[in-house]
Amino acid sequence: MPSSGGRSIMVDEWSPPSPGPAGNGALGDRILTLDGITKRFPGVVALDNVSFDLRPGEVHVLVGENGAGKSTLVKILSGIYQPDAGEIRLDDRPVTLASPHAAQVMGISTVHQELNLIPHLDAARNIYLGREPLRGALGIIDWPAVYAGASAQLAALGMTFDPRTRVRRLGVAMQQMTEIAKALVAQARVLILDEPTAAITAEESEQIFRITDHLKRQGAAIVFISHHLEDATRIGDRVTVFRDGRNVATLPMADTSPRELIRLMVGRELTQQFPKTTVEPGAVALKVSGLTRRGVLHDVSFEVRRGELLGIAGLVGAGRTEIARAIFGIDPIDGGTIEIKGRPVVIRDPASAIKRGIALLPEDRKQQGLVLPLSVGDNIAMAAPGRLPSPPGLVPPSRRRRAAERFIAALRIKTPGASQRVINLSGGNQQKVVLAKWLLTEADIFFFDEPTRGIDVGAKVEVYRLMNDLLVRGAAIVMISSELPEVLGMSDRILVMRGGRIVAELDGPGATQEQVMTHAAGGGEAA
Amino acid sequence: MRAVRGTAARAVATDAVEGLGSGSPGRPEMPGLPGGFDPAPRRRFGGVDLGTVSQTMGSLLSLVILSLGIWIAEPVFMSDNNWINIARQASFNAILGMGMTFVILTGGVDLSVGSIVAVSSVTGGLLIFDYGWNMWPAVLAMVAAGGLCGLFNGVIVTLGKIPPFIVTLGTMQIFRGIALQLTNGSPRAGIRESAPNFDIWGTRNFWGVPSPVIIAAVVFVAGYLILRYTRLGLYTYAIGGNEQATRFSGVHIDRYKLTVYTLMGVTAGIAGVMITSRLNSSQPTVGNGAELDAIAAVVIGGTSLFGGEGTIVGTIIGALLMAVIRNGLTLMHVSAFYQQIVIGSVIILAVLIDRLRRRG
Amino acid sequence: MTMKRRTFVGLSAALAASPFLGRGVSGAQDDDPIDASPAATPGGTPAALSADDLKVLYGPVQGNSAYRLVFMQVFPDNPFWTTLKDAVVARAAENGVTVEVIALPTTSGVAEQVSQMENAVTQQYDGIILGTVDAAGIIPGITTANAAGIPVLAVDTAPSGGEIISLVQTDNALAASRGGDVIAEAIGGAGKVLNLQGDLANLNGQLRNEGLHRSLEAFPDIEIIDQNTHWQATEALAITENILTSDPDLVAIFAANDPPALAALEVCRAQGRDDMVIVGFDGTRDGLQAVKDGGLIANILQFPDVMGIIGVDLMVRHLNGEEIPATVDSGSGVVTADNVDEYLTV
Structure with missing residues (x-):
């Protein structure tokens, strides 16, 4: 529950703001204000006293590393999580977003990264799901109105596809448009787009930008979350940078640059929480050449030696976990060779990987x-x-x-x-x-995928020590991690991945977070 | 490094990461891993899993309370002879239930067991009456026929990647159809007259114990040992607990599932032998609805229908509980309609208690 | 095959005992529980039979070879229905008409049978001979056939609605009461009797239960213990064991069908209760064998084959444009050790 003095408004007490210039107020009015929001999970403070506001007619970009707190914030705004402390105000009235439904009723719609559409229903039915127009005393659904309305909404978004198309037959971009249309039908005043450009082509991204532009001119407030800093700087009016669960800066986009954003995102000191032991590397334990899995991994080659810890960095979806899965025999590969201790091997399933001394500590432990x-x-x-x-x-x-x-x-x-x-x-x-x-x-060949995710700080150090012990005893370790400090602090060498490719190889001790992020986010090839 | 595995296998006993071999230089004393390790073997920490115990205790307690209640209403209930009856009557369901426990522990289900019982029974009838087989080879063939049916289920489940519910819903019909087709629908009575000694499987007593009870006991011991001491047992639980993690541990899931469904078929085959002997006839209609009784016994015994949790002891208690209810109500001349109501209620109550216990 | 031989034995029994009393005169012989012995009244024909009935009785009737009949069979795993079906198929061939058998799997319900009937109507058969699992549930199927003008003749079970041209069945209550009479006589009109009921959701199960009660309730010293087997032998096993425990003074057992009777017999033998008076119902081969061996004191015989033969004959006559009786009792008899050899023709 928000810990403000006054009682906050629950969804059943909610009434829309008085008709009139709902969103047309001058820039500077606030639709949504977050004040001192804190959210804790066992062992982790995901959001630490975050304050943040949103104005009508702006695109507000949120950036930050994986795990910096952006998704937690999105989940709070969309009513999935409840904050442990802090206050949310909508039109300066404190509110409780007790459920996704409540958030929607109050005018906050979220297009999540994992889309929430029903694949078997057509676009129109998805758009009007839960708010179908009714007709007559019996409350029969007015289907013609549904299809006419859906057509109109999609047309307003510049879409030409038939609203009778089943959603599962639409591409990702079209599905996103369907979600956005759904939000418009719900009369959203705050639209949250979580990584909308992550899985679509550049051309489709352009379409999204046009639509956000269009919507903000109509007075909607848009929260735009993106790893692609270029996208972010292009469409954002303001940007808020998250780091370690805090918002470290909120700036007008015009006053900043991708380079500064990266610095803000990673700008913390490396602490002594990484007890790295350096071992003289031995023979090559694992050598991968040209590993390819169509659409996922492209020509991935690397080797790791005994006593060496190879870090793999990159954004979510860059293909890091997929490398481990392919080598461990979980996913079939389309090309490439794997050599273990100098001998080529064929790995069909986890059993044969285990027989050859490979271990996988998967990202999703449970x-x-x-x-x-x-x-x-x-x-x-x-x-x-x-x-x-x-x-x-x-x-x-x-x-x-x-x-x-x-x-x-x-x-x-x-x-x-x-x-x-x-x-x-x-x-x-x-x-x-x-x-x-x-x-x-x-x-003797260990893949650690997000080895310290969801683990409290003290235990993290213990895990690092165990890794050191393994290295000392001649094991080879490949560590996949989204926590840059961990990658920098523990790796002997670092591979950076983007789009299923290895885009850079950096020397562990010498690398900086800025370097890694630049390669990972594609912020500039030259950096 | 592999070359030193031979010694490493022993060395594991003294050092957690010894398995990495001695290839690394120096091997300094490490902070995280003590090189040496308390040589004195520790006594078991937690002992038996408390959850399992209380679960079994729960159904056992219901059994005791119910028995006392029936005893008060109908004193003859507590007689030795009646308990022998109950044990005999519970055996059929218990045998099927034990096979079913394995299947349900893996997160599956087998709806075809009743039909497999019929296939087994019919196989015996055909071989003995039409082909003049002797008792022993016929009995082996009956069990094998059950095993084959189970294997067929397993193959479709694993190769076809079809949910077991659907597969066995289909084979329930297929196997029943086979049993009916083979016999043109008619039973064959007088098995023991044609195959002497066939009655040892159902009607005779040994050391005062009815043979079905002995068969159920043997199946129980085998099932218990398998679940507790073998890889098959470990993986039966693991697959039901988390199939993905088990696969990621290098376990050949399909192989073990296949074995579990085959075992289910074998137990159904054994149940077929038993019931054929008890009825002294081979019957294509036998076992109709037996799958639901077996599932009920498993569920009452506390095994989770989602797999991964449960015990074979619980299933025995579940089967006994059902037999006690039927026996007690029959002794009291209560109509079968009420019996159904009571058994249905007990199934729901058992699961409800289980849920409350988990929450608590 | 033994089935075939039994068909003719059964038919001759029916002929001799003349259970066909057509057009509502059924029951004329209720006071005289027949032995159904084929030799009982050789060649004789009771006066109650009309000329039309005689036509039904004697010899096959030639039908138009274009007649396409369909027989809706239920419980294909039950010997009674197997016999009935075989008789229908054989008689249709003798009559020169074709018959298709559509069997309802035992695990399916009446809804499935209604679908089967609708399909038969679509296929435009000339006549439907109907055995049904559910007297009430099948009505939609019958009305569909009625609407299409396809005649429906019911065997064994009377549908509780819809129009049928004729009903050929055993008087189940009468047959069961004959079993009760045998028991009452054997136990001297006193003692506990276990009634292993059939499925009471089924009309025949109800009628047999009523018939037994009708007979035994005339004796104040007889106590009836009702238990339901759902026609299943396995259930009868446990019930018999349990009742022998709660009521060791049990003296007789009546079963509404044969497999439970035989299961009860197994239990009594195992417990040394060879003195138990057991009466079965259905006259299956195994049931008759048990009478011969002395395990069952009597078995109530139905004549499924007669039922099938008359069913086909009546349907063909109807299609030929003849008048046919509205109900026909296909007869029942009591088989005891004295006459069992006449039926047991292995």
């Missing part, structure tokens, strides 16, 4: 790394039942427990015991269980 209802012991034993000293085919619980207890002690996993269910462990300890699973397989 969905991909662990079987949550099972015990710590069972999770650790899972990938390497053959390594338990027991007859073939058998994995006696006592052996599982004993193996697990070794790792519980060695990795300092905080759990009442090996038979504790993994679901009851904290994020850091869960990550250690995943690591223990791979240690039992005697893996």
Whole structure:
């Protein structure tokens, strides 16, 4: 609940502002004000005392690194999350956005990165979903009105496709237009576009820009979130930069540059939270040449040596996780070769990857790394039942427990015991269980995908130490991370990815966040 | 590095990351990982999973309370003979339920078990009456026929990537149709007259225990050992708990699913042998609706229909609970309609209690 | 094949016992529970039969070979219906007409059968011989046929609505009461009797239950214990075991169909209760064999084959433009050890 003194307005008490110049006020009126918004998750402060305002007729761009707090803010504005502290004011009235529905009723519509359309319904029905015009005493849906209205809305957006087309047959850009049309039907005064240009072509982006232009001239306020700084500087009127859950600056777009934005986005000191141990690299452990997966990875080549930590940086969707999935045998590859310790190998599935000493600590621990209802012991034993000293085919619980207890002690996993269910462990300890699973397989090539996501600061350092230990013992590590400081602080070398390609290779110790971000966001090839 | 694996396997016992081998230079003492490790083996920490225990205790408690209630209303309920009856009557459902527990633990379901029982029964009838087979080979063929049906389910589920509910909804019809077609719909009575000793599977007692109870006990011991001590058991839980994570751990999911469905078929085949012996006849209509009873026993026993959680002990208790209800109500001459109402209510109550327990 | 032989035995039994009393005169012989022995009244024809009935009774009737009939079969896994179906197919061939069999899978309900009937109407058969799972539920199917002008003749079960040209069935209540009479006599009119009911959601199940009660309730010293098997042998196993526990003084068991009777017999044998008086119903081969072996004291016999034969004959006569009786009892008989050999022709 917002902690302001006055009572905030709930959705059922909401009445639209008095008709008239709703959005036509002079620039400077505020539609939406956020005051001191704080949102905490277990172990993480996602938004720390964020204040922010939105004026009618402006495009307000939000930029920041992954995890800087932008998505959390979007989720609060669209009613998905409730802030732990702070106040949201709409037309200077405090409001509670208790649900996505409430936010919509109050005139805030969000076009999320993952679109919320019903694929089997046509565009018109999606646009009017939940607010179908009714006719007669029986409340029969007035379908002709639905289709006429949808046509008109789409035409206003410059779209020519038939509103009777099923949404799943529309391209991403068309689907976005459908979402925007839906927001217009809902009479949105605040339109939030979350990464609208991430998955569409340049030409389609132009269309989006034209529409945002058009809408703001009609008095709507648009929040535009983008990783593409060039896009952002082009259409934004103002920009707010997020870093570590805070808004570090709000500037008129005209007064800034992509270069300054990058500096603001990453501008923090590297602290001593990265206990990097440098090991003299040994022989090449893994060599990848020309790895290609159509539409996802393009001609990816790299190698990693024993005792070396190779960091892979890039924005979400740049193809980092996909490299790990392809090498681990989860996704099939269309081309390229993989060599392990100098010998070419074919990896068909995770089992054959594991047999060759590869381990994957996936980004989504709970969905991909662990079987949550099972015990710590069972999770650790899972990938390497053959390594338990027991007859073939058998994995006696006592052996599982004993193996697990070794790792519980060695990795300092905080759990009442090996038979504790993994679901009851904290994020850091869960990550250690995943690591223990791979240690039992005697893996020596480790892919850590977002190794410290959702882990509190203290536990992060422990994870880094464990990585160091692995390096010292001759393991090769590939670390995929969206946290730049982590990449810079732990890597011996850094690969930067964009659009499924490796666009830069940087020396770990020498690299700067600006360099990495420039390559990752495409802010300037020359930098 | 691989070359040193042989020694590393032992070394794992003393050092968490020993498996990495000794290829790295120096091997300094590390802060994160103590090189040596408490040699004194620790006693088990948490012991048995408390969740499982309380779950089983819950259904066991219902069983006890229900039994006491029936006892008060109908004293003959507590007689030795009646308990022997109950055990015998629970056996059929318990055997099917144990196979079903495996399937449900993987997050699947098998609706075709009743029809597989019929295929097994009919196979026995055909081989004994029409082909003059002896008891032992016929019994093996009946169990094998069940296993084949299960294998077929497994193949379609894994290769076809079709949800088990749909696959077995289809094979429920297919297998029943096969059983009816093979016999032209007619039962064949007098199995033990044609194949001497066939009654050892259903009607005889050994050491005072009815043979169906002994069969169920053997299946139980086998099922319990498999779930607790083998990879198959571990992966049965793991697949149901999180199929993706299990696959990412290098487990050949399909192989284990195939095995689980085949095992289900084998238990249905065994149940077919048992019921054929008990009825002293081979019946293409036998087992109609048995799949729902089996699923009910599993669910009452506390196994989650989403997979990953549950025990075979719970299933036994579930089957007993259902048999006790039917037995008690019959002893009290309550009509079958009420029996259905009561059993239906118990299924819902069992799941409701389970949900409350989880929330609590 | 044994089926075929039984067909003729059954027919001759029916002929001799003359259960066809057509046009509402059924029941004339209620006071005289027949043995259904083919030899009982050799060649004789009770006076109650009309000339029309005799035409029905004697010999095949030649139909137009263009007649296309359809037989809607239910419970294809049940011997009773298998026999009935075989008789329909054989008699149609003898009569020179074609018949198509559409069987309703046991797991399907009446809704599916209504669809089957609608399809049959679409295919423009000349006549529908209908066995149904649900007397009330099938009405929409019948009215569809009525609307299309296709005659419907019901066998075994009377639909509770729609127009049918004739109904050929066993008087189930009468047949069951004959079973009750046998039991009452065997136990001397006193003791506990377990009634293994069929499915009470089914008309025949209800009628057999009523018939048994009608017979036994005349004896104040008989206590009836009703339990429902849903026609299933497996359910009968558990019920019998449980009732023997709660009521060890049980003296007789009546089952509304044969598989439960045989299951009850297995239980009694296993518990050493060879003295139990058990009466089955349906006259399946296994049920008759059990009578011969002494396990069942009697079995109530229906004549599904007669039902099928008369059904086809009446339909063909109707299509030929003849008048046919509105209801025909296809007869029932009590088979005991004395006459079982006449039916058990293995």
